[in-house]
Structures are given as C-alpha cells and as structure tokens.
Amino acid sequence: MFFTVTCNPALDWMMRLTSFKEGATNRSVFDELSYGGKGVNVSTMLHRLGLETRASGFIAGTTGSALAEGVEAAGVPCDFVRLPAGQTRINVKMKRGEIQDALEETEINGRGPEVGGAAVAQLRERVAALGEGDWLVLSGSLAPGCEAGLYTELARVAAERGARCVVDTTGAALMAALEARPFLIKPNNHELAELAGCDARDEAAVIGAARELAARGARYVLVSCGGDGALLVDADGLVARGSAPSGVLVNSVGAGDSMVAGFLAGLAGAVLPGCEACCPGEGDLSYALRLGLAAGSATAFSSSLATAEQVADLLSATSVEQATERSAVHL
Numbered sequence: 610m611f612f613t614v615t616c617n618p619a620l621d622w623m624m625r626l627t628s629f630k631e632g633a634t635n636r637s638v639f640d641e642l643s644y645g646g647k648g649v650n651v652s653t654m655l656h657r658l659g660l661e662t663r664a665s666g667f668i669a670g671t672t673g674s675a676l677a678e679g680v681e682a683a684g685v686p687c688d689f690v691r692l693p694a695g696q697t698r699i700n701v702k703m704k705r706g707e708i709q710d711a712l713e714e715t716e717i718n719g720r721g722p723e724v725g726g727a728a729v730a731q732l733r734e735r736v737a738a739l740g741e742g743d744w745l746v747l748s749g750s751l752a753p754g755c756e757a758g759l760y761t762e763l764a765r766v767a768a769e770r771g772a773r774c775v776v777d778t779t780g781a782a783l784m785a786a787l788e789a790r791p792f793l794i795k796p797n798n799h800e801l802a803e804l805a806g807c808d809a810r811d812e813a814a815v816i817g818a819a820r821e822l823a824a825r826g827a828r829y830v831l832v833s834c835g836g837d838g839a840l841l842v843d844a845d846g847l848v849a850r851g852s853a854p855s856g857v858l859v860n861s862v863g864a865g866d867s868m869v870a871g872f873l874a875g876l877a878g879a880v881l882p883g884c885e886a887c888c889p890g891e892g893d894l895s896y897a898l899r900l901g902l903a904a905g906s907a908t909a910f911s912s913s914l915a916t917a918e919q920v921a922d923l924l925s926a927t928s929v930e931q932a933t934e935r936s937a938v939h940l
C-alpha cells in the first residue's frame with residue numbers, strides 16, 4: 610500500500626482567463642476545483658493506475674472537510690489528521706490563454722494552517738502502522754509549525770517498520786530527509802542546477818548534482834526535466850535517460866506528482882489498459898521510468914490529472930536509454 614503524506618494539502622482553484630491586468634478586476638472564463646497538494650495528487654494518480662493507496666497529512670476547517678470528502682469521492686481512502694484551528698488552504702492556479710492552447714501559468718499558493726505538536730504525534734502514529742511492503746510518500750512543502758526534520762523523522766519511523774520511503778520536496782526539508790536514506794527523491798533539473806550553480810540544460814552537471822544527493826542518502830534520484838524527459842541517477846551515476854512524448858503543455862499542475870505516481874506504479878509492475886504486453890513485472894527501472902514519463906506527460910497535456918487511459922495512450926511514445934547494467938531493483 611502507498612501511504613501518502615501531504616502536510617499542507619490544498620483545494621486547487623483553477624481559473625482560466627483570456628487576459629489579466631494587475632490592479633484591475635479580472636474575470637475568468639472557466640473555473641475548476643481539484644483536490645490537491647502533492648501527496649494527494651500522487652494518491653489520486655496511483656489509484657487511477659490501479660494501486661492501493663491512502664492519503665494522509667493535515668486538514669483544517671470547512672475547506673479541509675471539502676478536501677477529504679472530494680478525495681474520498683474520487684475513490685482514494687483518506688486518513689487525515691484534523692487540526693483544531695484554521696482552514697486548509699486554497700491555491701489559485703491561473704491560466705492565461707485560450708482553452709487547449711499553450712498557456713501562461715501563474716500560481717498563488719496559500720500559507721496553510723498552523724500544525725502543532727499533538728497533530729504531528731497523531732501523524733507519526735499513522736506512519737508507525739505501516740509495515741513490510743508498504744511505501745511512505747512524503748510530498749510537498751511543510752506546513753507552518755512543522756520542523757524541517759519532520760520528513761526525516763517520519764521516514765525513519767517507516768524504515769524501522771520495513772516500509773520504503775519516497776520524498777518529493779525541496780530545500781532544507783529535502784536535505785534533512787536524505788539522512789533517513791529514502792528510496793527515491795524527485796527534484797527537477799532546475800532545483801538541481803540551483804544547488805550546483807549550473808545551467809539546467811547542462812546535463813552532466815545536473816547528473817553530478819543528483820549523484821551528490823544519492824551519495825548523501827537517496828537510493829535513486831528521479832530528475833524531471835520537463836519536455837526533455839527525465840534522468841534516473843544513483844550514487845554511481847546515470848542509470849537511465851528517458852524521453853518524454855511530444856505534445857502541447859496545457860497544465861503543469863500535478864505533472865511532477867503524476868510522474869512520481871507513474872514511476873512507483875511501474876516499479877510495482879502495474880499493467881495499464883491495453884498495454885498488457887508492455888509490463889515486464891515488478892522492479893524494472895526502465896518500465897518505471899517510462900510509466901513515470903507517460904503519467905507526467907499525460908497530465909501536462911490535459912486540463913487536470915490524467916486518466917489511466919490517457920497515460921496508457923502515451924506509454925508507447927516514451928523511450929528509455931539504459932546507461933548501465935543496473936536495470937532492475939529487488940523489491
């Protein structure tokens with residue numbers, strides 16, 4: 610089972626505008642609500658790809674209730690810790706341009722409610738219930754009040770119970786989490802370039818920065834590179850390079866989370882509708898990378914998180930170049 614933790618989930622309010630003027634009243638031409646936060650998106654995509662998942666983290670107020678209800682209604686079981694005060698944030702995702710055209714995206718992410726020690730203890734208990742064969746996915750920014758080491762602590766609790774851990778966050782929280790030796794982290798090439806002080810298009814330098822994170826504790830580093838695909842790196846260097854299918858970027862919200870979910874589903878040997886012959890079984894890194902690319906791209910090419918059918922349609926358009934013999938992992 611894939612247990613996702615989103616410390617600061619959000620109602621994502623997507624608004625499409627044909628034009629936008631600062632300091633004026635602007636009106637949208639299309640609005641859509643989705644239930645988000647990075648871990649929630651990972652759970653939603655894993656569920657769509659046929660895997661067992663449970664979404665957790667912290668929720669508060671009426672917006673928190675709406676989020677949990679919406680996620681449950683989408684078929685994903687939830688086990689959120691309820692905070693005593695505040696409201697789960699509403700993140701505004703503004704898209705400027707005509708529907709189905711390439712757009713300019715602007716995001717305003719809210720601060721979110723304050724998380725106290727009692728709520729953290731409840732989340733720790735939920736993580737402590739995981740066991741052998743389970744996965745803990747820690748995704749997104751930490752909420753106000755959370756210590757930078759929270760993910761490290763939760764990852765250690767999971768590891769003690771025999772569960773594997775995935776961390777998708779940035780900055781101090783990511784660096785601290787490396788101490789708990791997660792199985793996978795997913796920075797993008799821009800984040801790595803910033804760490805290394807290099808250009809994001811400098812593949813060798815990006816791989817070098819990813820290797821460094823692997824040497825500091827991550828077993829695999831999945832580097833998303835937008836339309837240029839993704840790189841899979843371990844402490845010995847590049848494991849595989851994957852190319853993304855071509856298409857028009859309609860929505861980048863949740864594309865990275867879809868990639869994480871697709872990668873994990875691929876590792877678990879998920880079989881997509883109509884792609885029965887493509888699945889080599891569990892633990893195949895190349896298939897995991899292809900499914901990650903297909904899921905990330907399918908979401909990027911549709912107005913919100915992609916369906917399993919949309920992911921399946923793109924699977925054959927992905928390709929992976931294996932850089933080493935390290936093509937499988939024992940799970």
Ligand SMILES: O=P(O)(O)OC[C@@]1(O)O[C@H](CO)[C@@H](O)[C@@H]1O
Nearest residue numbers: 619645646647700718749750863
């Ligand atoms: O503020 P964070 O936690 O970094 O990111 C939150 C967020 O932008 O990430 C998801 C897309 O990845 C959205 O559903 C959500 O609004």
